[in-house]
Amino acid sequence: MSNFVDTAWLKDSLENEDVIILDARYSPTDADYGFSHYIKGHIPNARHVDISAITDEQSDYGGAKPLPYPDQLAGIFGSLGIHEQSTVVIYDDYIKPESARIWWLLKFIGHEKVFVLNGGFAQWKADGYPIVQEETIVQAKEYIPSPRWEIALKKDDIAGVIEQQSAHLIDARNEKVYAGTLGKSGHIPTAGNYFWRRHLNGNQLKLKDDIQVGIQHYKISDSIVHYCGSGISACFNYLLFDEIGYQNIKLYPGSFTDWSASSD
Template structure:
């Protein structure tokens, strides 16, 4: 059986020694980029490899392409292949932030054309709450070849700019409501949001235990936001293309696939002062 959205701790525990499965630790802290690697060294799920948001799941910044530009797809495929990921591999991603960073790997693999990827529901906290063990042992694997067949899931700044007044083009911003309004902006030079965007804070996808809410609830919420717009006309954004992937995962769980990612998101948009800003503060 293939898993393409979420997987439970119970299911993962049953497959920890399955040669057809690979687990990746995606822990990260935006304010402390080395925190994830340190946490991984202190203890991680058995067999899990570590992927760094900046070094592995993002490309080089130019000052105009946002804080977490997309990685080179062939380089990412090579990095995953070195950990034994092939087209037949079931990949599981986890973090300790409600899927905030794990969903980035989930989306990237689907972008590469690899749908056999899921996020550990409840993440590290859920794993530990069930009394499951961690290890400091470093995994090894024979290398594999991961074929790349890029899917058309990315939207450019130019496309967003050209559709600002298109009522059939729905832009959803995953940042917190205060940052969406232009308040308490500490990560980007300019506060505010892209004109016409609606706010869907990614943490609203989770329940009090840090697990994704039931599919029916997520479907109700997103259908209300879409207001008749088809999922294929929806574009997700956030600060830098990371938490937007959380909303994309939530829509997939809700049975509403097809939305795309504005990878540069707000950090790319606001890098050019000519582009319009709504609800913003300089």
């Protein structure tokens, strides 16, 4: 089953109480961007989710945005009215790593029915579907997680992957950052590079066959670990590899900021 739904499907599902819509719009340079755009206009019944707040500085996953543990994530998503049987649809500006990050977090706690809106808010608006400004009233739910610990790796795990050559590491950042030609960064040893925007034509998701051609260097049976700078962009690659049918895929949530940090 696809990880994506289109705007027509979502329009037809607006009255379905089991469908929970999350507005994940976000800017790393503007802390108010997501909520301010939500208030200016959002899809009916959508709940704003602040991606920058879903971190835990006490977590040993490390990095710039440390991954919270499943019980904490369950509390966050439960407060948004989500329970284990909810169908969750996430959107951002068009189709970007923010929605993929929320999708992956839900997958991490074992949620099955979670999707990304193809085309995001821009497509919804272009299709002429309704937009509202009032905040959605949310009734919190209890969420009991079923963690998928195996899809989230830590720094020691990555060191093991490198030593044993047991998986392909894929860096989702742009080519210049990956290569270290901008005066900083570089990449984790042995890692390849696949910039997340290569899955797009402009702001539109490529056709599935074209996405598959772009990543055909990797066999469908390969073990693959995705990372980026802070653990957000890598979720977009994870999402698309999952869409194509790769099953042995994992995320390094701490990503390069964790890898390059001092162990002291």
